Structures are given as structure tokens and as C-alpha cells.
Amino acid sequence: MTELRFDGRVAVITGAGRGLGRAYALLLAAKGAKVVVNDPGASMKGGDADIGVAEEVVQEIKAAGGEAIASTDSVATPEGGAAIVQKAIDTWGKVDILIHNAGNVRGAPLKEMSQEDFDSVLDVHLRGAFHVVRPAYALMCDAGYGRIVLTSSIGGLYGSRNQANYSVSKAGAFGLSHVAAIEGAEFGVKSNAIVPAAVTRMAEGRDTSVYPPMEPDLVAPSVAWLAHEDCSITGELLVSIAGRVAKAYVAETKGVYQPSWTIDEVAERMGEIGDRKDSIVFEPVPNGHAEHIGYSFGMTKG
Incomplete structure (x- = not known):
């Protein structure tokens, strides 16, 4: 079987400084992709930025012989999203792959959730998806090729207690992905959503001692396949949890x-x-x- 590689491809990955995003960046870079590692280094609630987080991953990729650059702009604004995509254009002249993984968490019971907490999560997960998809998608259509991978969640599929903002965002993500897939079909652009589960910072506060192995590396191959030119599906949801890969529909x-x-x-x-x-x-x-x-x-x- 021929090894699936990304030689000559340019990938933009948001939230790539830690956890799942870092695993995606390292894998695609190891397979030949040039990677924009985007991450402002914020805490899980969205503050306390550490702009060195993205650069650490860049240096890790370079040490392994790959090509990468850091981006510390936030997906939470249209200007930030445009700047992230522009970083790829200014450096390598194109965007072949967009993986939106950036996220934050501000949980609260629905009857107590503040407008600020609701908006903050939507700004990163859902509006953030649009902020990077919109400029990248237009470039992909013009080029006649593109792969988009947006991040949904089991919370987006089935809801999650004390996570109305997160669940709404993740349900919206696959709606956006579906539209990009429908409208992108004639331009060679495929879009899918990943429904991942891994033990990352988002699991803080939970007892994960009884969990099976759930490292980000278990999810990364599924995301990489969705980002590859040989990907055979579009407008779909791919689940990856604890080594199980499935389709949701x-x-x-x-x-x-x-x-x-x-x-x-x-x-x-x-x-x-x-x-x-x-x-x-x-x-x-x-x-x-x-x-x-x-x-x-x-x-x-x-």
C-alpha cells in the first residue's frame, strides 16, 4: 500500500499548539506538509495568552526536518481569521488544507450561563470556524482544490450537560462543513467534520483514570485522511474516540x-x-x- 503523504501541500491548523491540534500538525508535517501552526496560547477559558506555544511546535517540526511557521492571531475575530490564512499565502502562496481545531471551555448550567460565556465560546468554536473558512474557502475554490476539516463533538451531536455554548458551537460546525461541501463540490473542495475525543486540557477536572488509551495521536490519522487528496468523502462526520473510528449521520x-x-x-x-x-x-x-x-x-x- 502506498504511503499517503502531503508533499507540496500547505496546511493551516488552528489551536495547533497543544493537544489534538499539535498532534495534527506534527503528523501532517512528518508526511511532508508545510504547516501554519496557529495558537495564541490562551488558557481554556480564553485568557492568559502565551505566544510561545505555537513557536514550540514549529521548532519541534523543524527539528524533525519539516517546514512550519507560527501564527498567534485569534480566530475569534474576522481580522484574526483572515490574518491566519494570509500567513500561509505570504509564506507559501496557497492554502490546500484548513483544519479548525481551536477551542475554549466556559461551562455552566443553562439557567446560569452568562451572555459573555455563551458568546466567548461561540466566538472561538463556531464564529471562529467561519472566520478562517471564509477566506480559505474562497482561495481553494479559485485554485480548484481544497480540504476543510472542522471540529464537531459528541456534545454537538447529543448535547452535553452544562455546556450549552459548546454544544451549540459544535452542532453549528458540521452545518458549516456541510455547506462548504455542497458549494465546494464543483470546485474540487471537500469538507468534513471530525468528532474527536482525547485526553487533553479539556479533560481537566475529570477522573480519567478509568479511561482506555485516548491520546491525541489516536485521532490524528483520521483527521489527516480527511485532509488528504485521496479522501473519498465530503459533507460527512467522522468519529474518532479511544481507537474507534466510525461515521455519524x-x-x-x-x-x-x-x-x-x-x-x-x-x-x-x-x-x-x-x-x-x-x-x-x-x-x-x-x-x-x-x-x-x-x-x-x-x-x-x-
Whole structure:
């Protein structure tokens, strides 16, 4: 089997100074990619920046014979996102790969969560994704090639207690990825979301002693494959947790059609409505949106 490499490719990786992002940067660089290591070195709550964090990873890559540069701009603003992407353009003239991994955590019960904590997390995870995707995606479309990997979460799929801001952000991330995949298909741009789990700074405060091995290195190969030119999927969610790699997807029950409904009838037929037998999956690409509508309309015709 031929070794999958990234020779000649330029990758921008946000949140690459520690944890998962660092693992992604080291792996892609080891396989030949030129890497923009972006990380302002902030704490998990978003403050106390350490601009040396990104440079440490750059030096580690260079010591191993790779090519990398540091970026300490924040994804939390449009200007910061544009500057991160521009760093790749100024240095190597292009962006082939964008991996948005930057994150922060400000947990609180929903009834107690402040607007500041809600916005702070969305600014990094979700708005931050848009801030880097928007400039990178346009360049990729113009070049006729690109790979985008956004970070979702099991919290984004299933929700997570005391993490409304995080869960909302991670649900939004795969929505953004789907749109980039749909609109990018004609331009050679593929976009997918990774649903990773690893023991990193985000696990602080949890008892991880009973966890199986969950190092960032276990997730990195899946992300690297999504970033590779041979990646065969787009508009999908790839799960990587404790050595398990799987696909997550949205499914619908077959549903029930009636030409009119009352509240009582909805209640009476909820068992049929929710019957998961013969569930249906509408893939985002090429046009799951239209397929969903077409299927629903088709039921009106029997």
C-alpha cells in the first residue's frame, strides 16, 4: 500500500499548539506538509495568552526536518481569521488544507450561563470556524482544490450537560462543513467534520483514570485522511474516540402522511411517526436538502 503523504501541500491548523491540534500538525508535517501552526496560547477559558506555544511546535517540526511557521492571531475575530490564512499565502502562496481545531471551555448550567460565556465560546468554536473558512474557502475554490476539516463533538451531536455554548458551537460546525461541501463540490473542495475525543486540557477536572488509551495521536490519522487528496468523502462526520473510528449521520424515520392533522391525531400516531424501522438517510452532498423535500412531497402522491 502506498504511503499517503502531503508533499507540496500547505496546511493551516488552528489551536495547533497543544493537544489534538499539535498532534495534527506534527503528523501532517512528518508526511511532508508545510504547516501554519496557529495558537495564541490562551488558557481554556480564553485568557492568559502565551505566544510561545505555537513557536514550540514549529521548532519541534523543524527539528524533525519539516517546514512550519507560527501564527498567534485569534480566530475569534474576522481580522484574526483572515490574518491566519494570509500567513500561509505570504509564506507559501496557497492554502490546500484548513483544519479548525481551536477551542475554549466556559461551562455552566443553562439557567446560569452568562451572555459573555455563551458568546466567548461561540466566538472561538463556531464564529471562529467561519472566520478562517471564509477566506480559505474562497482561495481553494479559485485554485480548484481544497480540504476543510472542522471540529464537531459528541456534545454537538447529543448535547452535553452544562455546556450549552459548546454544544451549540459544535452542532453549528458540521452545518458549516456541510455547506462548504455542497458549494465546494464543483470546485474540487471537500469538507468534513471530525468528532474527536482525547485526553487533553479539556479533560481537566475529570477522573480519567478509568479511561482506555485516548491520546491525541489516536485521532490524528483520521483527521489527516480527511485532509488528504485521496479522501473519498465530503459533507460527512467522522468519529474518532479511544481507537474507534466510525461515521455519524442524521437519519429520519419513514414518517406518516395524512392530508390533514389534528393535535390529537399527532399524539395518537406518535408511535408510527417515531418508528425507526426503514429509517432514511439523506446525504448532504450532492443535495440532501432537495432529496428530503422531494421524498416528503412524494408521500402526498402516495
